[in-house]
Amino acid sequence: MSRSPSLPERPHLDLDPEMSDAERLSALRQHFERMVDVNRELDQRLQNADDRHAELVDEVDQMKARNEALKTASYYIATVEELTDDGVIIKQHGNNQEVLTEFAPSLNIDDIEPGDRVAINDSFAVQTVLDDETDARAQAMEVVESPTVTYDDIGGIDEQVREVREAVEQPLENPEMFEEVGIDPPAGVLLYGPPGTGKTMLAKAVANETNASFIKMAGSELVQKFIGEGARLVRDLFKLAAEREPVVIFIDEIDAVASKRTDSKTSGDAEVQRTMMQLLSEMDGFDDRGDIRIIAATNRFDMLDEAILRPGRFDRLIEVPKPAVEGRRRILDIHTRDMNVADDVDLDALAEELDDYSGADIASLTTEAGMFAIRDGRTVVTGADFDAAHEKLSNVEESGTGPISGFTDYQY
Numbered sequence: 001m002s003r004s005p006s007l008p009e010r011p012h013l014d015l016d017p018e019m020s021d022a023e024r025l026s027a028l029r030q031h032f033e034r035m036v037d038v039n040r041e042l043d044q045r046l047q048n049a050d051d052r053h054a055e056l057v058d059e060v061d062q063m064k065a066r067n068e069a070l071k072t073a074s075y076y077i078a079t080v081e082e083l084t085d086d087g088v089i090i091k092q093h094g095n096n097q098e099v100l101t102e103f104a105p106s107l108n109i110d111d112i113e114p115g116d117r118v119a120i121n122d123s124f125a126v127q128t129v130l131d132d133e134t135d136a137r138a139q140a141m142e143v144v145e146s147p148t149v150t151y152d153d154i155g156g157i158d159e160q161v162r163e164v165r166e167a168v169e170q171p172l173e174n175p176e177m178f179e180e181v182g183i184d185p186p187a188g189v190l191l192y193g194p195p196g197t198g199k200t201m202l203a204k205a206v207a208n209e210t211n212a213s214f215i216k217m218a219g220s221e222l223v224q225k226f227i228g229e230g231a232r233l234v235r236d237l238f239k240l241a242a243e244r245e246p247v248v249i250f251i252d253e254i255d256a257v258a259s260k261r262t263d264s265k266t267s268g269d270a271e272v273q274r275t276m277m278q279l280l281s282e283m284d285g286f287d288d289r290g291d292i293r294i295i296a297a298t299n300r301f302d303m304l305d306e307a308i309l310r311p312g313r314f315d316r317l318i319e320v321p322k323p324a325v326e327g328r329r330r331i332l333d334i335h336t337r338d339m340n341v342a343d344d345v346d347l348d349a350l351a352e353e354l355d356d357y358s359g360a361d362i363a364s365l366t367t368e369a370g371m372f373a374i375r376d377g378r379t380v381v382t383g384a385d386f387d388a389a390h391e392k393l394s395n396v397e398e399s400g401t402g403p404i405s406g407f408t409d410y411q412y
């Protein structure tokens with residue numbers, strides 16, 4: 001900490017009784033001059049201190065403003081209901097609370113109409129007018145008109161492929177069979193298992209095979225990125241699907257919106273609950289929806305709320321595990337089929353060695369081996385490249401993150 005400079009020394013007046021009047025006068029004059037100097041210096045210091053004080057007050061004001069901005073940085077979403085002379089009536093999404101409020105001075109009242117979606121701050125003042133919902137939809141969902149993944153691209157999970165085809169393809173292609181037999185087709189398929197085992201691929205391949213569009217939505221995005229919008233986006237998702245049939249809806253990380261209820265009553269939990277209830281109600285009205293099939297995926301089966309597993313909802317559960325040795329061999333085949341691989345590469349032996357590798361880990365291993373060849377200026381990938389890649393990925397594993405996709409706390 002810097003210390004303030006010491007005060008100037010107080011001038012001392014030393015009058016000798018022996019002094020003549022002239023000497024006294026001269027000593028007094030000198031003393032007076034020194035006092036004037038000291039006074040001038042003190043004045044200067046006071047001025048400096050005032051300036052510094054003003055600077056600090058300014059800094060504090062800026063910090064306060066920044067703090068205020070940080071506090072109000074997250075906005076809530078609402079819809080404009082009515083513009084009145086007293087202000088604007090908005091309805092907040094999520095809790096449907098109606099509020100009479102005002103606009104931020106930066107907004108122009110002529111740009112706002114009833115029905116607009118707006119962002120409001122903690123004091124409900126309208127901060128911005130949001131783009132219309134199709135933009136929000138586009139951000140939240142990945143829509144693929146015709147996915148190119150085929151069943152041949154998926155290795156090691158043949159039984160799971162068969163089950164998914166039965167549950168999704170059959171009802172789309174032969175709905176009359178279900179009618180004749182007199183049973184309802186499975187409503188939703190839930191794929192569960194470790195990350196990177198091909199769940200997304202499987203859903204895309206089914207869409208491809210049935211000439212259906214593919215719409216993917218990530219559960220975590222629904223509740224983390226679009227706070228207050230989850231239930232609405234679920235509604236939008238099914239509306240969009242109805243416009244695109246035949247369609248496969250894929251909800252990844254469904255655990256984010258369908259976890260077991262916790263005891264805490266935070267607004268975040270309430271939001272997740274609302275999103276899940278919307279999803280359940282959409283699925284319950286599913287019978288009349290025609291050519292829409294729904295597949296969800298999770299790495300955390302143990303966390304799921306049983307409500308979503310009831311008949312008529314996700315009633316076909318398919319486990320997608322990490323591949324066994326034959327599966328790994330098949331996945332190695334798939335991922336090396338377009339690679340320039342040297343004769344000394346022994347994929348059988350490699351498949352044996354890649355214990356605990358997921359399909360995604362194997363895909364990374366082959367890419368990594370190719371990178372070693374390129375780094376060495378070669379276009380043929382050798383056994384040594386695969387060994388080096390294996391060693392590199394094993395080191396990642398030793399550092400505690402799993403071969404690649406990291407998977408330590410998985411239970412189901």
Ligand SMILES: Nc1ncnc2c1ncn2[C@@H]1O[C@H](COP(=O)(O)OP(=O)(O)OP(=O)(O)O)[C@@H](O)[C@H]1O
Binds near residue numbers: 195201202297363
């Ligand atoms: N069974 C598999 N056969 C061939 N490649 C696979 C397989 N599983 C995963 N892969 C490779 O890993 C990539 C990622 O797989 P995918 O996204 O389907 O896994 P996921 O199970 O959906 O993972 P997550 O749970 O992390 O979303 C695929 O694009 C593919 O290259």
